[in-house]
Amino acid sequence: MADKVTRAATAEEVAAFEAKNEAGVVEPKAPVVKFAKSNKTRERVIPLEFPIEIDGVLLEEIVCRRLTGSQLMELGEQNPVELVTGYSVEIIQALDGDDAAAVMEAATDFLPRSIREPLKAARDKHMRDAERSLLSGQAMRPTSPTI
Template sequence: MSEKTEAAEAAAEKLAPAFDREAERFETVPLDWPVTIDGVRYESVTVRRMTVGEIGDFLLAMAKSDGERLRFPMYDVSDAVLERLDADDGDKIEEAVQRFLPRRFRTATV
């Protein structure tokens, strides 16, 4: 790889995207059953759209996961918090997730 190419790739890694319609790229889901975990109160979960790079990283992690359950990187809370939410709130969050997933990952509905 040439010095010029390496420099361009290094610069690209530092870029922060500024998406058009940024406000449409996420949704905050209010919880019907708020919960406090380790002293932190959770009253909502924000779900957001992913980038091409995040999808690629997720697919690589899936290939290496050895059957471990993985979640898309699109939440503002950790997997540990998501696991402890009420099941009905989990369903509400999943509805938002379906709206923000790339088409190829959406669940087919009948």
């Protein structure tokens, strides 16, 4: 059991509490908010073709979820893939290439449009450049746009 420090209420605090009770003042409760039913999906399960183990725990699928407003505000502090999947970038990078590509594509689909469109454009440009490099016989240094 954690140590807990308590103190007695002051006379002023007791008087204020009693006054609220006598006046019938009710402390406001936080609203209960949930998403309404919709024909649009808020998540997608990506089954892994090549499951991995993380600290001895088998990971066979990754669930990508749309961001909430509070998560959107965290984008400057945390990688979008981490927010959408709940897994660190290191875990996504440890996946098989095809699995990682499927997760990153799904994660991109669940980002807000203002972020998703420029990211998809950058990824498309990268793929065109890679294709051109392969067709010309020139080696292209493997890179990928960071999500």
